[in-house]
Amino acid sequence: MQTYFYDLVERLQQRLRGDEVLLCSFQGEESDFVRLNRNRVRQAGNVVQRALSIDLIEGSRHSEADADLSGDMEQDLAQVSAVLDSLREQRIHLRDDPHLNYAREIRSTEVVDDAALPDSAEVVHTITSGAEGMDLVGLWAAGTLYYGFANSMGQRNWHSSRSFNFDWSCYLQGDKATKHDYAGRQWNPAVLTDKLERCRHELELLARPPQRLAPGRYRVYLAPAAVRDVVDMLSWGGFGLKEHRTAQTPLIKMVREGARLNPAITLREDHSRGISPNFDESGFVSIEPVTLVQAGEYRDCLVGARSAREYGLPLNSPGEIPAALEMQGGTLARADILNALDTGLYINHLWYCNFSDRNNCQITGMTRFACFWVEEGKIRAPLDVMRFDESVYTMFGDKLIDLSSERELILDADTYVSPDAVTHWN
Secondary structure: OHHHHHHHHHHHHOOOOOOOEEEEEEEEEEEEEEEEEOOEEEEEEEEEEEEEEEEEEEOOEEEEEEEEEOOOHHHHHHHHHHHHHHHHHHHOOOOOOOOOOOOOOOOOEEEEOOOOOOOHHHHHHHHHHHOOOOEEEEEEEEEEEEEEEEEOOOOEEEEEEEEEEEEEEEEEEOOEEEEEEEEEOOOOHHHHHHHHHHHHHHHHHHOOOOEOOOOOOEEEEEOHHHHHHHHHHHHOOOOEHHHHHOOOOOOHHHHHOOOOOOOOOOEEEOHHHOOOOOEOOOOOEOOOOEEEEEOOEEOOOEOOHHHHHHHOOOOOOOOOOOOOEEEOOOOEOHHHHHHHHOOEEEEOEEEEEEEEEHHHOEEEEEEEOOOEEEEOOEEEEEEOOOEEEEEHHHHHHHOOOEEEOOOEEEHHHOEEEOOOEEEEEO
């Protein structure tokens, strides 16, 4: 796909006129997918898709459009040439863009991931064998994602990333289910087998009579997916420079009032793992990690191309929403989690999360999928679905007890987060 993209841009830029500048971004995918229901394959196939984004610039005016590509050069060239003509006509009627910002310095890069992915047929056999007797519903996807940038000044950037992701649930009855995922770039069937056995054990626990709790203050363990759900809420306008300058960030108290999280919390945006590209649609390349929160204190914002121009600050990120977020691990071994929790709530997933008080970083939501009541370090009973309303300054602040030392890759958010947290909730 790399050669195809570069050849298409070379031919397209021959149609430029005068002082026009062309920016092109490419996204492509070649993936296998398998859908399972009742632990049997219900649908399987292969996805191949390509898309091109075009930005045609002259002076401070520009117009943009997207086009799906077929892979046939002559057909695609005719299509994007027509798009180029349309953008040229539209640009005449547009005003100058005061925040237009694109790379003038040529910085070409290439990252090609050669990770060996497992054969999908072998994976499906491992899944169905390990989940025999369980009502498993899930989606397996594995393949290569492609990202590219090219401009009419000669810059070329390419990034390919190979990975797999299996997201599944195992149902007992009604709304009682356990949910897990396994994602990565280095396949290990033993990891999947272990997770499936964990599902089987959780289903046995779900068969017990449920525990209904009165509203109150409890110790809480947050599993990887639950931590991800909280971090996703912080990423919703929490780290971008634009949101900070317009006071829209939910972390406004950290920025303006000196509020802090627990010293165990360190968050950084780091593209060096190769999961997501370190260049943007304007051609800027960001190499260094950006530490967003260090030892509980807010440190830096993500500065994208337009905000860099608007506020006169150096660009440090392809975008202002984290795409490769990493949370530093703690000291708690996974085997010690139940003992550290002692008595309280074991929460696997959160559901319907939203801000109840954005300025105070207060999140409301519900528990879901195999949440349990723990007494004296032992799981005693499943919990009915519960609603919660709690501030991140409590969850990840002075009430945080510890983070696990082991971390887990979660690809659907392109994030690498600490899998576990033990904390207090009211």
